Amino acid sequence: MASRSPDKPIDKQQLVAQLRTILSSASIIHETEALRPYECDGLSAYRQIPLVVVLPETEAQVLKIMQLCHRRNIPVVARGAATGLSGGALPLADGVLLSLAKFNRILDLDPLDRSARVQPGVRNLAISEAAAGHGLYYAPDPSSQIACTIGGNVAENSGGVHCLKYGLTVHNILQLKVVMADGELVTIGSEALDTAGYDLLALMTGSEGMLGIVTEVTVRLLPTPQRAQVMLAAFDDVETAADAVGALIAAGIIPAGLEMMDGLALRAAEDFVHAGYPTDAAAILLCEVDGTNEEVSAATMRVRKLLLAQGAREVRTAKTEAERITFWKGRKNAFPAVGRIAPDYYCMDGTVPRKRLGEVLTTISGLSERYQLPVANVFHAGDGNLHPLILYDANQPGELQRAEDLGADILELCVRVGGTITGEHGVGHEKMQQMCVQFSAAELNQFRALKAAFDPQALLNPGKAIPLPRHCSEYRSLGGELLTRPGARQEASN
Amino acid sequence: MIADNDILESLQQQVQEAAARNTPLRLVGGDSKSFLGNSDNGEPLSLAAHRGIVNYEPKELVITARAGTPLRDIELTLAAQQQRLAFEPPHFGDGATLGGTIACGLSGPARPYAGSARDFVLGVRMLNGRGENLRFGGEVMKNVAGYDVSRLMCGAMGTLGVLLEISLKVLPGPEREITLVQERTPEEAIRVVNAWAARPIPLTASCYDGLHLYVRISGVAEAVAAGRDLVGGTELPDSDTIWQDIREHRHAFFDSTRPLWRLSLPPRTAPLALPGKELIDWGGAQRWLLSDAPGTSIRRIVAEHGGHATLFRRGVEHERFHPLSDALLKLHQRLKQAFDPVAILNPGRLYPDF
Numbered sequence: 143m144a145s146r147s148p149d150k151p152i153d154k155q156q157l158v159a160q161l162r163t164i165l166s167s168a169s170i171i172h173e174t175e176a177l178r179p180y181e182c183d184g185l186s187a188y189r190q191i192p193l194v195v196v197l198p199e200t201e202a203q204v205l206k207i208m209q210l211c212h213r214r215n216i217p218v219v220a221r222g223a224a225t226g227l228s229g230g231a232l233p234l235a236d237g238v239l240l241s242l243a244k245f246n247r248i249l250d251l252d253p254l255d256r257s258a259r260v261q262p263g264v265r266n267l268a269i270s271e272a273a274a275g276h277g278l279y280y281a282p283d284p285s286s287q288i289a290c291t292i293g294g295n296v297a298e299n300s301g302g303v304h305c306l307k308y309g310l311t312v313h314n315i316l317q318l319k320v321v322m323a324d325g326e327l328v329t330i331g332s333e334a335l336d337t338a339g340y341d342l343l344a345l346m347t348g349s350e351g352m353l354g355i356v357t358e359v360t361v362r363l364l365p366t367p368q369r370a371q372v373m374l375a376a377f378d379d380v381e382t383a384a385d386a387v388g389a390l391i392a393a394g395i396i397p398a399g400l401e402m403m404d405g406l407a408l409r410a411a412e413d414f415v416h417a418g419y420p421t422d423a424a425a426i427l428l429c430e431v432d433g434t435n436e437e438v439s440a441a442t443m444r445v446r447k448l449l450l451a452q453g454a455r456e457v458r459t460a461k462t463e464a465e466r467i468t469f470w471k472g473r474k475n476a477f478p479a480v481g482r483i484a485p486d487y488y489c490m491d492g493t494v495p496r497k498r499l500g501e502v503l504t505t506i507s508g509l510s511e512r513y514q515l516p517v518a519n520v521f522h523a524g525d526g527n528l529h530p531l532i533l534y535d536a537n538q539p540g541e542l543q544r545a546e547d548l549g550a551d552i553l554e555l556c557v558r559v560g561g562t563i564t565g566e567h568g569v570g571h572e573k574m575q576q577m578c579v580q581f582s583a584a585e586l587n588q589f590r591a592l593k594a595a596f597d598p599q600a601l602l603n604p605g606k607a608i609p610l611p612r613h614c615s616e617y618r619s620l621g622g623e624l625l626t627r628p629g630a631r632q633e634a635s636n
Numbered sequence: 637m638i639a640d641n642d643i644l645e646s647l648q649q650q651v652q653e654a655a656a657r658n659t660p661l662r663l664v665g666g667d668s669k670s671f672l673g674n675s676d677n678g679e680p681l682s683l684a685a686h687r688g689i690v691n692y693e694p695k696e697l698v699i700t701a702r703a704g705t706p707l708r709d710i711e712l713t714l715a716a717q718q719q720r721l722a723f724e725p726p727h728f729g730d731g732a733t734l735g736g737t738i739a740c741g742l743s744g745p746a747r748p749y750a751g752s753a754r755d756f757v758l759g760v761r762m763l764n765g766r767g768e769n770l771r772f773g774g775e776v777m778k779n780v781a782g783y784d785v786s787r788l789m790c791g792a793m794g795t796l797g798v799l800l801e802i803s804l805k806v807l808p809g810p811e812r813e814i815t816l817v818q819e820r821t822p823e824e825a826i827r828v829v830n831a832w833a834a835r836p837i838p839l840t841a842s843c844y845d846g847l848h849l850y851v852r853i854s855g856v857a858e859a860v861a862a863g864r865d866l867v868g869g870t871e872l873p874d875s876d877t878i879w880q881d882i883r884e885h886r887h888a889f890f891d892s893t894r895p896l897w898r899l900s901l902p903p904r905t906a907p908l909a910l911p912g913k914e915l916i917d918w919g920g921a922q923r924w925l926l927s928d929a930p931g932t933s934i935r936r937i938v939a940e941h942g943g944h945a946t947l948f949r950r951g952v953e954h955e956r957f958h959p960l961s962d963a964l965l966k967l968h969q970r971l972k973q974a975f976d977p978v979a980i981l982n983p984g985r986l987y988p989d990f
C-alpha cells in the first residue's frame with residue numbers, strides 16, 4: 143500500500159481558504175482553542191489537536207471535501223459523537239477531522255417495510271424513539287445509546303445488551319451511502335435482503351472509518367416485543383455466576399440480554415443510581431427474556447429455576463416495568479458509576495468463549511493483584527464479551543503505563559483462550575499492538591491489501607486498526623524487555 | 637486415509653502452483669451447485685476430502701467444520717443436540733458441502749426472520765490466491781478485530797479465497813412449529829405478511845404460490861398458539877414438507893423447462909406482473925420467476941423497484957448475476973486483485989470481468 147506523503151507541510155491558511163469555497167465559515171474550525179474539544183474521543187488518554195475540523199451538512203459538501211483532500215493528499219478522520227473507546231476518532235495533526243454532527247435527520251421511516259433511512263449523525267436512541275409510535279424499534283442498543291451516532295455504530299459494528307438475541311449492527315442494517323476516499327459516492331446494500339456481488343455491507347460494518355465516509359444508513363426495525371421481563375440473580379462467587387451463563391444457553395434459552403456485574407462494579411452502580419442491587423453479592427446476572435406474553439411467562443419460570451439450580455443465592459423478578467428499568471439503570475450507568483470511584487478508568491473489550499469466562503475472570507483478578515490496580519467487571523456475559531474496567535490515577539507517575547500493560551495482558555489472555563482483542567469497541571489507535579498478537583503477518587498484509595482496494599492513498603483514518611509489519615516486529619522484539627515488567631507475560635509461558 | 641494435514645498441504649501447494657503457473661482453478665466441493673453462476677473452466681480443485689467437524693460445543697452455540705464436510709453431516713450432528721443452522725440453507729443435491737453453502741451464500745425459508753448465511757458466519761480459515769493460509773474472525777459471538785473478511789467470503793462464489801474451515805453460530809430449534817394456509821390475492825398476501833412481521837408474532841417463514849399463502853410460526857408452545865389465533869387459516873398436518881420442497885426447488889412450481897430467475901426485492905413491493913409464473917417467498921423479499929422474457933427487461937423492471945435479478949437455472953444470459961454499477965464493478969475488481977492477484981480462483985464464475 144502506498145503510504146501517504148502530504149504535498150509538503152500543509153499550508154493551513156490555504157486549506158482553510160479552499161474549504162471556504164465548499165462550506166460556510168461557521169462550519170470550519172481552525173483556531174487552536176476552538177479545536178480543543180475535538181482532540182479526543184471517549185478514550186481520553188490519547189489526544190491530538192487536528193489541523194482543522196469541518197462540519198458539513200449536505201452530502202454534496204462531503205463529496206467536495208473528500209475530492210479536495212484526495213487531490214491534496216490530506217488525510218481525513220470521520221467523527222460521530224466521539225463516544226468511541228478505542229481512539230478511533232483520534233484526530234491527526236496534519237489531517238482534517240470531518241464531523242458528521244450536522245447530519246442529524248431521520249429522512250424516512252416506513253412502518254410496513256420496517257426500515258428507517260437516517261443520516262449518520264442521528265443518535266442511536268433517537269431511531270427507536272421515532273419508531274416507537276409504530277410499535278417498532280432499532281435493536282442494537284449500546285450503553286452509550288443516548289449519545290452515540292448510527293454512523294459511529296456502523297463504523298464499529300457496535301453491540302449492546304440485546305445483541306445476544308437480536309444481533310449486532312451488521313445484522314440490523316440494510317443499506318449505506320458511502321463517500322469513498324476519492325470523493326465518489328456509492329450505494330452499498332439495498333432495501334431488498336441482499337444485493338448482487340460481494341457483501342460490501344458486511345465489510346463496511348466495523349471498518350472504523352477506514353474504507354469510506356458513511357453519509358446515510360438504512361436500518362431494519364423490529365416489532366417491539368409485547369413484553370419483557372428481567373431477573374436479577376445474586377451469586378456468592380464469580381465463577382458460579384459465570385458457569386450459570388453457559389448453563390442457560392445449554393438449556394436452549396436465548397435470553398434477550400444476559401449481563402454480569404462483579405462486586406466492585408455492582409456496588410459502584412448501586413451507590414450511583416440506587417438500583418436496589420444486593421451489595422454483598424460477589425456477582426449478579428441480569429437476565430432479560432422477551433417475546434409474547436405467553437413466551438415470557440414460560441421463559442421466566444424456566445430461567446428462575448435454572449439460575450437457582452446453578453447456585454444463585456437469590457433470584458428477583460422485576461414486578462413492574464418501572465422496576466425493570468431500575469434493574470437496567472444500574473447496568474447502563476455502570477461505566478460512569480465506576481468512573482466515580484477512581485480518578486480514571488480504562489475499559490477493555492475482549493471476547494472469550496463462554497465456557498472460559500470463569501477461568502478468565504479469575505486470571506484477571508490475579509493480574510489485578512499483581513499490577514496493584516483494581517479491576518471492575520461489567521459485561522455482556524451471554525456473548526462472552528468482557529469489559530474489565532481498570533481503575534487508575536493518571537496523576538500518579540507510572541499508573542497509566544501500568545494500566546495499559548495490565549490491559550495488554552488481559553487482551554492477550556483473551557486471544558490465548560480462543561477469543562479476540564475486541565468484541566465491539568474496535569481496534570482504533572489503542573489496540574494496534576495486540577493486532578500483532580491476534581494476526582499473522584500474512585493476515586495483516588491481506589487487511590492492508592483490502593484497505594488499498596478502497597483507499598489506495600491511505601487517506602481515510604490512516605494509522606488506525608491495522609498495524610504495519612514494522613510495528614509488529616518492533617512490538618515482538620520488545621517482548622524480551624516486557625517480560626521484566628511486574629507480573630507481565632507470565633501466562634504466556636504457561 | 638490421508639492425514640488432514642497432508643490434505644491441507646496438498647491444497648495449499650496446488651493453489652501456490654496454480655498461482656505460479658497462472659492456471660485458473662475451479663473450486664469444487666460436492667458439485668451440487670455447479671449450475672449456479674457463470675461457467676468457468678479451470679482445473680478442478682477438489683475440496684471434498686478436506687472434511688470433518690473440528691469443534692462443536694452446543695453450549696457455545698458454535699460449530700467449526702472443514703469446508704468439505706457434507707452439509708447433511710452438520711445438520712445431523714446439530715439435530716442430535718436439538719440445535720440447527722437457523723438460516724436453513726438449501727442443499728440442491730446430496731453432495732452439498734459446508735464450503736459450497738457458504739461460498740454461494742444461500743439461505744432458506746427462515747431468512748427474512750432469522751437472518752442469512754452471512755449473519756451466522758463467525759470466522760473462516762482460507763487460502764487466498766497466493767496460497768497463504770489465513771484465519772479471520774473466530775469462534776466467539778462478537779469480534780471486530782480487523783475487517784470482516786469472513787462475512788465477505790459468504791456469497792463470493794470462491795472468487796476471493798478457498799474456504800478451508802468455517803465457524804458458524806448455531807441456535808436451538810423451536811419447541812413447536814406449525815404452518816398455516818389461507819387463500820389470498822397476491823396483493824393481499826404481500827400486504828398481510830408484512831403487516832404481521834411488524835407485530836410481535838413469531839413468524840419464521842412465509843410464501844405465496846399464486847393462490848395460497850403459507851405461514852410458519854415457531855417458538856414455545858404458548859407463543860405458537862397465540863400466533864395461530866392472530867394469523868388464522870388452516871393448520872397443515874405436516875408443517876415441514878412444504879418448506880423443504882420450496883427450499884430444495886422440489887415444489888411443483890419448479891417443475892419447468894423455462895429459465896428460472898431469482899428476484900430479490902424490497903419485501904413489500906407489489907406484484908410485478910412480469911411475463912411468466914411467480915412464487916413469492918421470504919415474505920415478498922425473494923421471488924422465483926419462470927419466464928422466457930429477455931433478461932434485460934426483467935432486470936430493468938426489478939432494478940426500478942430497488943432489487944436485483946439472478947438467472948438461477950437454465951437460460952442463456954451472458955451474465956447470471958445482476959450487472960454492477962461502474963463504481964461497484966471497479967471496487968469488486970480491486971478487491972479481487974487484493975485477494976487473488978493472478979486471478980486463479982474461480983475466475984469469471986461471479987462476473988465475466990474478474
Ligand SMILES: Cc1cc2nc3c(=O)[nH]c(=O)nc-3n(C[C@H](O)[C@H](O)[C@H](O)COP(=O)(O)OP(=O)(O)OC[C@H]3O[C@@H](n4cnc5c(N)ncnc54)[C@H](O)[C@@H]3O)c2cc1C
Pocket residue numbers: 183184219220221222223224225226227229230231242262283284285286289290291292293294295296297298299300301302303350351352354355356357477478566567603
Ligand atoms: C459509557 C459508554 C458506554 C458504551 N457502551 C457500548 C456498548 O454497550 N456497546 C458498544 O458497542 N459500544 C459501546 N461504547 C462505545 C461507543 O459508544 C461506540 O463505539 C459507538 O458506536 C461510537 O459512536 P460515535 O458516534 O460516538 O462514534 P465516534 O467515537 O465519533 O467514532 C467511532 C469510529 O467511527 C468512525 N466514524 C464515525 N462516524 C462515521 C461515519 N459517518 N462514517 C465513517 N466512519 C465514521 C470514526 O472515524 C471512528 O473510527 C460505549 C462508550 C461509552 C463512552
